[in-house]
Amino acid sequence: MDFSYTADEISFRKRLNEFLDKEMNEEIARQNWEDMGVGREAREFSLKLAAYGFLGMGWPTEYGGKGLGPTYDFILLDELGKRWGAHVPLDVGYTMVGPTILRRGSEELKKEFLPRIIGGEIEFCLGYTEPNAGSDLAALIMEAVEDGDAYVISGQKTFNTECHYAEYHWLAARTDLSPEAARHKSITLFVVDMNSPGVTVRPMKTMSGELTNEVFYDKVRVPKRRIVGETNKGFYYVMEAIASERNQVFIPARLMPILNELVRYVKETHLNGKPLSEDALIRDKLAQAVIELEVAGVLADHSRWLESNHMPLTYEPEVTKIFVSEAEQRLAATAMDILGLYSQLMEGSPRVPIRGRISWEFLHAFMTTLGGGTSEVGRSVIAQRGLGLPRSF
Amino acid sequence: MDFIITKEQLRMQKAAREMLKAKCTNEFVWEMEKDAKGCTPEFWRKMGELDWMALIIPEEYEGVGAGFFDLVLMMEELGRACAPGPFFSTVVLGGLSLIEFGTPAMKHELLPKIAKADIAMTLALTEPQTTQWAPYLISTTATARGDGYVINGIKLFVPDAHVADHFICAARTSGNPADKHGITLFRVGAKKPGIGLQPLQTIAGDKQFEVAFADVSVPSADIVGELNKGGEHLDTILQYAAICKCAEMMGGAARVLEMSAAYAKERTQFGKPIGSFQAVQHHCANMLIDLEGSRYITYKAAWMLGEKIPCAREVSVAKAWVSDMYRKVTALGHQVQGGSAFMEEHEMPLFSRRAAAAAVAFGDAKYHRSLVAQALGL
Numbered sequence: 001m002d003f004s005y006t007a008d009e010i011s012f013r014k015r016l017n018e019f020l021d022k023e024m025n026e027e028i029a030r031q032n033w034e035d036m037g038v039g040r041e042a043r044e045f046s047l048k049l050a051a052y053g054f055l056g057m058g059w060p061t062e063y064g065g066k067g068l069g070p071t072y073d074f075i076l077l078d079e080l081g082k083r084w085g086a087h088v089p090l091d092v093g094y095t096m097v098g099p100t101i102l103r104r105g106s107e108e109l110k111k112e113f114l115p116r117i118i119g120g121e122i123e124f125c126l127g128y129t130e131p132n133a134g135s136d137l138a139a140l141i142m143e144a145v146e147d148g149d150a151y152v153i154s155g156q157k158t159f160n161t162e163c164h165y166a167e168y169h170w171l172a173a174r175t176d177l178s179p180e181a182a183r184h185k186s187i188t189l190f191v192v193d194m195n196s197p198g199v200t201v202r203p204m205k206t207m208s209g210e211l212t213n214e215v216f217y218d219k220v221r222v223p224k225r226r227i228v229g230e231t232n233k234g235f236y237y238v239m240e241a242i243a244s245e246r247n248q249v250f251i252p253a254r255l256m257p258i259l260n261e262l263v264r265y266v267k268e269t270h271l272n273g274k275p276l277s278e279d280a281l282i283r284d285k286l287a288q289a290v291i292e293l294e295v296a297g298v299l300a301d302h303s304r305w306l307e308s309n310h311m312p313l314t315y316e317p318e319v320t321k322i323f324v325s326e327a328e329q330r331l332a333a334t335a336m337d338i339l340g341l342y343s344q345l346m347e348g349s350p351r352v353p354i355r356g357r358i359s360w361e362f363l364h365a366f367m368t369t370l371g372g373g374t375s376e377v378g379r380s381v382i383a384q385r386g387l388g389l390p391r392s393f
Numbered sequence: 394m395d396f397i398i399t400k401e402q403l404r405m406q407k408a409a410r411e412m413l414k415a416k417c418t419n420e421f422v423w424e425m426e427k428d429a430k431g432c433t434p435e436f437w438r439k440m441g442e443l444d445w446m447a448l449i450i451p452e453e454y455e456g457v458g459a460g461f462f463d464l465v466l467m468m469e470e471l472g473r474a475c476a477p478g479p480f481f482s483t484v485v486l487g488g489l490s491l492i493e494f495g496t497p498a499m500k501h502e503l504l505p506k507i508a509k510a511d512i513a514m515t516l517a518l519t520e521p522q523t524t525q526w527a528p529y530l531i532s533t534t535a536t537a538r539g540d541g542y543v544i545n546g547i548k549l550f551v552p553d554a555h556v557a558d559h560f561i562c563a564a565r566t567s568g569n570p571a572d573k574h575g576i577t578l579f580r581v582g583a584k585k586p587g588i589g590l591q592p593l594q595t596i597a598g599d600k601q602f603e604v605a606f607a608d609v610s611v612p613s614a615d616i617v618g619e620l621n622k623g624g625e626h627l628d629t630i631l632q633y634a635a636i637c638k639c640a641e642m643m644g645g646a647a648r649v650l651e652m653s654a655a656y657a658k659e660r661t662q663f664g665k666p667i668g669s670f671q672a673v674q675h676h677c678a679n680m681l682i683d684l685e686g687s688r689y690i691t692y693k694a695a696w697m698l699g700e701k702i703p704c705a706r707e708v709s710v711a712k713a714w715v716s717d718m719y720r721k722v723t724a725l726g727h728q729v730q731g732g733s734a735f736m737e738e739h740e741m742p743l744f745s746r747r748a749a750a751a752a753v754a755f756g757d758a759k760y761h762r763s764l765v766a767q768a769l770g771l
Contacts, residue, residue, distance in 0.1 A: 129615035383674035
C-alpha cells in the first residue's frame with residue numbers, strides 16, 4: 001500500500017500548475033464544461049497544453065505520446081478540475097475516443113487521429129443515444145447499409161453532446177440488419193466527419209443552459225476505412241470504453257472549487273453578527289462534503305490504479321461514477337441550503353452570491369446521475385458484476 | 394501509488410481468517426457475549442501462539458516487529474469474525490501506548506508479556522461528566538504525594554477492565570477539566586488497592602466497565618510519556634485506535650455484504666432469486682459502494698499513520714465515514730435478509746449490535762466531522 005506520488009509525478013504536477021497559473025481561467029473552464037461551444041480561448045488553451053507537452057504523457061510514442069503511464073493524465077485531470085472544475089478542453093477525443101482507437105482502431109485510424117488528439121487540435125462528439133435507445137443502448141435503430149467501399153447511414157441520434165462544435169462524430173449504428181442478428185452483435189462504430197453531406201445538427205438547451213444536440217443522418221456516406229475495429233463489434237467496444245471513461249470523466253477534484261467557494265462564503269457572510277462558519281449545522285454539512293470528496297478521491301485512486309496496471313475493471317469505475325455523481329448532488333444541495341434566500345439568484349442578477357455558480361451547479365447536477373448511464377443501471381451493474389447477483393434486465 | 398497488499402500480508406490475513414473460522418464460530422461469539430469473562434483462556438492462548446499479540450511489538454521486545462498497516466489488516470479479520478476478548482484493549486490501547494510513550498523500563502517489563510499473550514491491558518479515559526466523546530475532559534486527579542501520585546476519579550466505558558493486568562489511566566495533574574494541557578497518562582496495576590469495577594450491560598455484549606479510582610497510589614516512574622503532555626499523547630493513541638476500529642468495522646461490513654449477497658442469490662420468491670430484483674440489487678450495490686469507500690479511506694489513513702505522516706484530518710475523515718457506513722450496511726443487510734436475520738441467534742445481529750457500539754467508540758461521526766470542520770479553517 002502506498003498513497004504517495006513519485007518524484008517525477010510531483011515535478012510534473014508542479015510544472016503543470018505553473019503553466020495553469022498563467023494560462024487557465026474561468027472562461028476557458030466554462031467553455032468546455034458548460035458545452036456552450038469550445039470557443040477561441042479554449043481552443044488556444046488546448047493547443048498550448050499540447051505545445052507545452054502536457055497532453056499525451058501516457059500515450060505511445062509512435063503517435064506523438066511520451067509512453068509513460070496513465071498516472072500523468074490523471075494528474076492533469078485533477079489539476080484542471082481544481083480550477084473552476086475545468087477539463088481537457090477537447091475531452092471527448094482525449095479521454096474517450098482516443099483510448100478506444102488506440103485499443104481497437106486500425107493502424108490507419110491511429111495514424112490519422114491520435115497525433116491530432118494529442119496535439120489538442122480536434123474534438124469528437126459521442127453518437128450513441130437515440131430517442132428509443134437510452135439506458136438500453138443495444139436497442140438503437142440507426143441503420144448503416146453497405147454500399148461499395150462505404151456505408152450509407154440514415155436515422156436520428158439525440159443527447160449527442162458537443163456535436164455543435166466537434167469535428168468528428170463517434171457514431172454507433174446498426175450494420176447487420178438481418179432479422180436474426182443478435183442486437184448486441186450487429187452494431188458498428190464509425191468515425192464520421194461532421195461536415196459530411198446529409199448530417200444535420202439541431203442543438204437542444206438543457207435546464208442549466210448547456211447545449212446538447214439532436215443529430216439527423218440522411219443517407220450519409222461513410223467510407224469503410226472509418227470503421228473502428230471490426231464490424232458488428234461496436235457495442236462491445238462502447239461497453240469496454242465506458243469503464244475507462246468513468247475514470248477520466250468523474251473526477252472528484254472537480255468538486256473542490258465549489259467547496260472552496262463555500263468555505264470562503266461562510267467565513268465572509270454574517271448572520272446576527274456572527275459568521276455563518278460558526279453555525280454548527282453548517283460546519284457539520286461542510287465537513288461531510290469534505291469527507292465525501294476524500295472518499296470519492298480514494299475510490300477514484302483505486303480504480304485508476306487498476307486501470308494504470310492493466311488489471312481488469314469490472315464494477316470499480318461504476319462505483320466511482322455513482323459515488324462522485326451523487327456526492328456532487330449532495331454538495332449542490334448543501335450549497336443551496338447555505339445560501340438560503342440568495343440561492344435562487346442566477347448569474348447576472350444583482351446581489352447574486354458566488355457569481356451564480358451555485359445555482360448553476362444545482363441545476364447542472366441533475367444531469368450527473370443520468371449522463372453516461374443512470375445510477376439505477378449502474379447499481380445493477382455493480383450488483384451483477386461485483387457481487388454475482390442474477391441479471392435483472 | 395499502489396494498492397498492493399503484499400503476499401505476506403495476504404498470507405497472514407488468510408491464516409487469521411481460517412483460524413477464526415474454525416475457533417471463533419457464531420456460537421462461540423454468542424456464548425462469550427453472555428459469559429462474564431467474555432473470552433476463554435484457550436482462545437486467547439491460541440491467538441498468542443499464532444503471534445497475533447506479538448505482531449506490532451518491536452523485535453527487541455520479543456515481538457514480530459510488523460508495521461501498523463499489518464495490524465490494521467489483522468483488525469479487519471477480527472472484526473469480520475466479531476472476535477471476543479481483550480485483543481484491541483491490550484494490543485492497540487495498551488501496546489501502542491507503551492511503544493510510543495512508555496519508558497524503557499516499562500517497555501522491557503510489559504511489551505514481551507504482551508507479545509507472549511501473558512498479560513492484558515486497557516485504557517481508562519472517558520468520564521461521566523458528559524454523554525459525548527470528549528477525550529480532554531478529564532477531572533480524575535493525580536495529586537503529587539511523596540515520590541509519586543495519588544489518583545482519584547471515576548472512569549467509564551473502560552473496555553476489558555475485568556481482565557486487564559494494567560491500565561493506562563488519564564488523570565489531571567494540572568489545569569482545568571477540559572484543558573488538553575495538564576493531563577498525564579499513568580500505568581496503573583489493576584490489582585492495586587482502591588480500584589473498584591462495575592460492569593456495564595452493553596449492546597454489543599462486549600465487556601465495558603465503570604472503574605473507580607479511590608486514593609490509588611502510583612510511583613512517578615509509572616508516568617507514560619511526559620508529565621502534563623497526556624493530551625498530546627492521547628491524540629496519537631486515539632488516532633491508532635480510531636483507525637483500528639475502522640478496520641474492525643470494515644471487516645464486519647465485508648462479512649455482512651457477503652452474507653446478504655449469498656442470501657439474495659439463494660432465496661427465491663415469486664419464482665425467482667430475490668437478487669434478480671432491482672430493489673434488492675440496489676441495496677446490495679449500496680453496501681458495496683459504502684464498503685469500498687470505507688476500505689480505501691481506512692487504508693489511506695492507516696498507511697499514513699504507519700509512515701508517520703501527520704494525518705489527524707484523514708483519521709477523522711475515516712472514522713466519521715466508516716462509523717456511518719457500518720450502521721448503513723448492517724441496516725441494509727437486515728433489509729435484504731428479512732425476518733430470519735431479525736432472530737436473536739442469527740449471525741446478522743452480531744454485526745448490527747457491534748455497529749452501534751463501534752460508531753461511538755473513539756469519537757462518533759459528528760465529533761470527527763467537527764474536527765474536519767476545524768481542519769477546513771472554519
